[in-house]
Amino acid sequence: MAGTSIDEKAAQHNVHDSASHEPTAVLELPNSWKYKRFTVLGYKFPWYASPPVQLVIVSFVCFMCPGMFNALNGMGGGGQLDPSANNKANTALYSTFAVVGFFAGTFTNKLGIRTALSFGGFGYSVYVASYLCYNHTQNLGFTTFAGALLGVCAGLLWCAQGAIMMSYPPEASKGRYISWFWMIFNLGAVIGSLIPLGQNIHINGSSNVTDGTYVGFLVLTLIGAGLSWCLVNADEVIRDDGSKVIVMKHPSWKSELWGLVETVQSDPYIIALFPMFLASNWFYAYHFTEVNGAYFNIRTRALNSVVYYLCQILGAYVFGYALDFKGVSRTVRAKVAWAALFAIIMAVWGGGYAFQKTYTRATVKPEADRMDWTHDGYGGPFVLYMLYGFTDAAWQTCVYWFMGALTNNGRKLANFAGFYKGIQSAGGAITWRLDDIKIPYMNMFASNWALLSGSLLIALPVILWKVENTTSLEKDLAFTDETAEEVVAKTIISPAASHNDEKVV
Template structure:
């Protein structure tokens, strides 16, 4: 009996503290009646998976969304996009490096403290853009790219692991939609700030310095919400299930797992998709900064998130359809995302070809050319996030435990950041012609499609972590009845 316990049982129930040791049942979860009777309401609310996802989403709103809103100004809102593109290239180069080692770091210090470290660095970017706009301080802007890249890498890896782990299996699409929407709501608020301070017709150059102060204030709010994150082993999902966690590994073993993760079929087949998924950012930032007036760029950052909110919840509904197998949902999601992206890039290439023949100058929202030239950007702000949301849903379909989600998320984030660094670096050289960027991005999508189809066609019908959890609880139940 003792041999059976030590070999087959999952980690002891005290890891779920403050849950009592007798609250589990054969549904690999929590006896909710006993849980409600023994745990205070405030603690149950705090430990709820949806609460934790909301805390994470608020941080995404305050951090990455504000960064996206600045990018949405075109060239960071500066008079010329080159310094902003250089800064972003440095940021994503540091992100790629530190995300590569992010899995072991996050699994060692825990998701919560990785989020805290990252959230503490969020205000650096906004302050650097303010100093550059106010005082012409370019060195600080470039230096901030390196510091922000390191801190944000910690946050991104922890975020990736959390968003793929927190959701119950039947609601992963909707949870991921909540996360994506929170980032776009942040852009919505950022866009309102941009437009309120940069709405004067005929203004040229960069946005007003005061615009960045509002961003810095919002970026500072992320830190207290990061401190409210609870460890995975204490989370209770909305369907009453627990999160499967593995025992902590040594640093040496974690480093070995990096090589195993990076050479796994999952990462190898999704690598080109990861490289492509955020590649569009640098090109579209250059496109806005080159062809649109200040107030048109501000308006674009306000209205571009609207359709994304609808699109992400629509994709979430498709990915959570219970009458289809997980593999069929994965296939349907892939073809939906690809078809929408192909349409956007064909449109953008046609539009840029026209601009190469006849430079439109700085397009204002009152110009007749504004709708047709802006709409490709409007739609890519939906198709891009759809691609990312889908990929995280797909990766989480293969995970065996929370730590593996962190490692897989770190690998994906690292490759993703390499793509962003290349994209922004490329756009420092193509200062006034985004056509190269559009064509390269379109080509990457075409190259990524074949491996992704191979990966999607091997999607398991059930999440391995759920199967393992049920087996663990079955063993526990069997022992308790002996």
């Protein structure tokens, strides 16, 4: 466009000098409690309506809800001796999730982030309650229904979470934001796994998870669903440089449904990331049921689950901060991250191949005779399971960062997140069903290793040619119907800042 460029117009409103990186003007925030800062022990906390605080709230919602879900599934079989109910519930879960995931952006945009997160949290509560019921009634229909319901609810929760995590932070901090979220989220699974560990620590034999474990999970998921309402509207969030997240006018249902098609048309390269999306949930049935659930007794499964998620925290920290390393350009970081991920996958799953050769479905021992942490030979499988957790977090962190590095547009990122959750859930539905029909363990292992390594090779052209050092505003605007002036006016705070009532898209 003629006259002042988009970047120049944005720079005129910015409160930082681009050369010195020092503030050149005092940032004036609206006069509201949401923008008050508090100092504790010399540390000045960000205001409530800031990206870091909002991310922490979302992280704790996931701490309470998906975190407890992960802790429960990490026990193998959902804490049941017979994994059949867990397999059927999770097959139903990921089947509905796969469908809802593609359209979750549409519903989340209409409902708003808080409603989507709260409804999602409620689904996790019903899921946990179904296992408490199953302990007494063996009601397989209820657990299967609860799984299907959770697929709908989780689709909304993860879409809202993905939109916040990828669009709220500035470009230079996206890796750290993903890292913070993944660490807090997985801390929930660590705490959740400590519950059954404490309750079963003296049980060296055959047992289901106790009622107390399920009740504890149920209470925490209900708290998480309520915590969603502590978030502020997206249009009220202000970054520390004075910029706002991109908000848009309410689209029609028809235009939002077309958003997924438009995303593929405008950014067809995203299809090359679809195998990585598929791989991101493919390995959970193998990890939880075919390794942890089949090889170890109940108290050892609980201990393994704790360290699995502790290593997820470590993996998220290492990769999240490395992806935002300031001394290296973003394009180089993307390439190094890809190479590191490929090397880790080959090394860890290579070790997994050696371990998987030691047992089959036919040789699985009765619960009372399975591997205990006091047995000789426990150290090797224990370390392998830790590394499985580390690689899981590394994979998820990189996938989110790759998507966030492709655009800053909130609407496009919501559609990316919808594709991501929908496709990965389709993979989850397939693998839980494969375990239910008792596919050989080695076949499941081979599918995991092949999909993880192969999807990285397919994604390599996107990493090499589509990740740039910065995403220009012009590219993000090409996906919207708004003008540069409208977006700049909405994303830069003026001294007389005002707010509209629009939702993030």
